[in-house]
Amino acid sequence: MSLAQERELPKWKVDEVSEIEEKLRNSKTLIIVNIEGFPADKLHEIRKKLRGKAEIKVTKNTLFLIAAKRAGLDTQKLESYITGSNAFIFSNENPFAISIFLSKFKLKRYPMPGDKADEEVVIPAGDTGMTAGPILSTFGKLKVQTKVQDGKVHVIKDTVIAKPGDPIPAEAVPIIQKLGIMPVYVKLKLKAAYHDQLIIPVSELEINLDNYVAMISEASRNSLALGVEIAYPVPEVLKLTLGKAFMRATALAGEAGFLTPETADAVLSRAVTKAYALASSISGKVDLGIQVPK
Amino acid sequence: MEYIYASLLLHSAKKEITEDAVKGVLSAAGVEVDEVRVKAVVAALKEVNIDEVLKNATAMPVVAAPAAA
Amino acid sequence: MEYIYASLLLHSAKKEITEDAVKGVLSAAGVEVDEVRVKAVVAALKEVNIDEVLKNATAMPVVAAPAAA
Amino acid sequence: MEYIYASLLLHSAKKEITEDAVKGVLSAAGVEVDEVRVKAVVAALKEVNIDEVLKNATAMPVVAAPAAA
Amino acid sequence: MEYIYASLLLHSAKKEITEDAVKGVLSAAGVEVDEVRVKAVVAALKEVNIDEVLKNATAMPVVAAPAAA
Amino acid sequence: MEYIYASLLLHSAKKEITEDAVKGVLSAAGVEVDEVRVKAVVAALKEVNIDEVLKNATAMPVVAAPAAA
Amino acid sequence: MEYIYASLLLHSAKKEITEDAVKGVLSAAGVEVDEVRVKAVVAALKEVNIDEVLKNATAMPVVAAPAAA
Structure with a gap:
């Protein structure tokens, strides 16, 4: 966009560009978010949740790019993400921390026809507040038992009309909405973060904490195994080392046939295990007159 | 695994895990x-x-069937 | 466990484990x-x-990871 | 099991297993x-x-772990 | 293991295990x-x-090693 | 493992494990x-x-590790 | 188990196992x-x-048997 074009911008646009430029200059982290089809009221909820951590702003892509260039961002790296409808998150926190934060709270909304339930949809027992009328046949279709009391529809017992993953029946949508049930989750679709002149694509930005738990477990198991191997003298390792030494002693006693009352179990078990192994190796050919445990 | 170790x-060592410390x-x-x-x-x-993860990793005898990755 | 870690x-990191490096x-x-x-x-x-020790350690069935809170 | 023992x-004892010896x-x-x-x-x-049979038998009772899918 | 066998x-064979018998x-x-x-x-x-020891020994499941997946 | 043995x-032998005894x-x-x-x-x-550790060591059935998935 | 330990x-300790040494x-x-x-x-x-016996005794990770699938 040329300077000539910029000069022609109306004042509100000029102001908005300045505001974004200011935010960009004051933020270490920028996250670009796809908000196509994202409900405006939910964006407001997110804005509230992020308060103190980050700001979220919806703006036109053209204005954002002007501001980004002015703020000294590497717009070449950004451009491919600045398509469609976007919101921009500005923060001074670690971009991964923001991503984890956003993934942790579930935003819910009313269903629209064609939606699938993200959680169980239960029509609760009791007064629905709805006036008895044609709506009764809708309840009937949904197999929700009702009765009419004082002209209002009462549900007789809690009734599940959709399980997680099930499509929500289209005729149920108005009832669900009236009852204030929000069984569909909305999630911001992160596109990428820009931090320290680096683009972090969503594939890296979204963190699966289970993987980290698994990695720590693995590191811990490796450390214990290595510790046992060198008899590293701390209690957590020694417990395992003692067990290993004991098993070695038992195995050695058994294999050597060193019989004492203490080693009798190991020795005799070993001998019998061997005997049965040998017996079973010929059991197809010889009737030994015994039962070989399989 | 270097970052994990x-x-x-x-x-x-009871130090906070910060970016600077890890670096x-x-x-x-x-x-x-x-x-x-x-x-x-x-x-x-x-x-x-x-701490919880480490505790469970040590509690080796209690093993769930390996979840398919 | 610091010395082991x-x-x-x-x-x-494929570095040699020397006294100086560990220190x-x-x-x-x-x-x-x-x-x-x-x-x-x-x-x-x-x-x-x-490597051999680690191979055996990781061959162990994976302990069910507690879901991260 | 007498015949096996x-x-x-x-x-x-590293003796040959012949009919006469067993008898x-x-x-x-x-x-x-x-x-x-x-x-x-x-x-x-x-x-x-x-020897092969005994070697395998000494590997202690081995319970099959569930195969990872 | 000769002494054990x-x-x-x-x-x-339901004979008493005496020194003379073993010899x-x-x-x-x-x-x-x-x-x-x-x-x-x-x-x-x-x-x-x-008898007790043998009962326990044979109670142990003796299963072939699982085929590596 | 010498120190452990x-x-x-x-x-x-039901002796106390002291530094002098081990030495x-x-x-x-x-x-x-x-x-x-x-x-x-x-x-x-x-x-x-x-005692607890040894008891558990014997109680533990030995399971072949499944190949990591 | 004292004699075995x-x-x-x-x-x-890579010493020969003689009667005098054990005593x-x-x-x-x-x-x-x-x-x-x-x-x-x-x-x-x-x-x-x-060495062979020890290798086999400890090659196996020690874990509780998983619940039958």
Whole structure:
């Protein structure tokens, strides 16, 4: 966009560009978010949740790019993400921390026809507040038992009309909405973060904490195994080392046939295990007159 | 796993797992540090109860059937 | 476990596990280094095929990871 | 199991497992010898790699772990 | 293991495990008998409930190693 | 493992596992004793219920590790 | 198990397992030595490839049997 074009911008646009430029200059982290089809009221909820951590702003892509260039961002790296409808998150926190934060709270909304339930949809027992009328046949279709009391529809017992993953029946949508049930989750679709002149694509930005738990477990198991191997003298390792030494002693006693009352179990078990192994190796050919445990 | 070992070392030494601390340990080990990975590890580990995970990892006898990856 | 973590960090980064390397890593983590222990661990690890040990350790069924809170 | 123990005793003592040897051992133990069974056992064991069988048997009872999918 | 197999042979044949009996079986197998070991084994077995031990030993599941996935 | 075997020997003989006792056993075995290591092992074992550990070691069935998925 | 631990200690320290060596270690541990047992253990271990046995004993990770799938 040329300077000539910029000069022609109306004042509100000029102001908005300045505001974004200011935010960009004051933020270490920028996250670009796809908000196509994202409900405006939910964006407001997110804005509230992020308060103190980050700001979220919806703006036109053209204005954002002007501001980004002015703020000294590497717009070449950004451009491919600045398509469609976007919101921009500005923060001074670690971009991964923001991503984890956003993934942790579930935003819910009313269903629209064609939606699938993200959680169980239960029509609760009791007064629905709805006036008895044609709506009764809708309840009937949904197999929700009702009765009419004082002209209002009462549900007789809690009734599940959709399980997680099930499509929500289209005729149920108005009832669900009236009852204030929000069984569909909305999630911001992160596109990428820009931090320290680096683009972090969503594939890296979204963190699966289970993987980290698994990695720590693995590191811990490796450390214990290595510790046992060198008899590293701390209690957590020694417990395992003692067990290993004991098993070695038992195995050695058994294999050597060193019989004492203490080693009798190991020795005799070993001998019998061997005997049965040998017996079973010929059991197809010889009737030994015994039962070989399989 | 370098980033995990570095973090566990800090944890074990009762130091906070910060970006600078992890970078310092990795550099001392001669590892070329990837800034983005450090950030990811530090942010992720903030959300993980490391002591709990370590306790379970040691409790080896209690093993669930391996979940298919 | 700091000395083990430090050693595995070095191993994982394909660096040699020497006394100086272990001391460097531990110091960077803010751990007060016990010279004797460093010597003992480094000497003991010299006699171990670490890759082999780790292979057996990770062959263990994976303990059910507690869901991260 | 007497015939098996007698055979294992001979094998363990590095003696050949022949009909006469097995009969001798069994008699010494006061066991009334069944000629047919001795013949059958000795013949069957000739076709078995006893060391191999014992080696595998010593691997302690091994319970099959659920195969990871 | 000769001393053990000889003892188990006697036990299996429902004979008493005495020093003489064990020596007799071992000699019949052509084993040069070590008096001390015979004494040690017979003395130790006196304190052991062999049937109990064998019952437990065979109760252990003996299953082939799982095929690696 | 020498320090561990020495400790288990003492435990098995119902003797207290002290630094002097461990040193005595190791010396008798011709092992050059590392004072620091003895201290470390004895101190660490004080925090371990050895009987409990051994009981569990025997109770544990030995399971072949499934190949990691 | 004292006799076995004493033998393992010697083996681990790369010393020969002789009657005198075993007696020396046991005495140092305050164990009243039973000559017969010493002779028996030394004789029995002579017939065993100890390294082989130890390798097999510990190659297997020790875990509780998983619940049958």
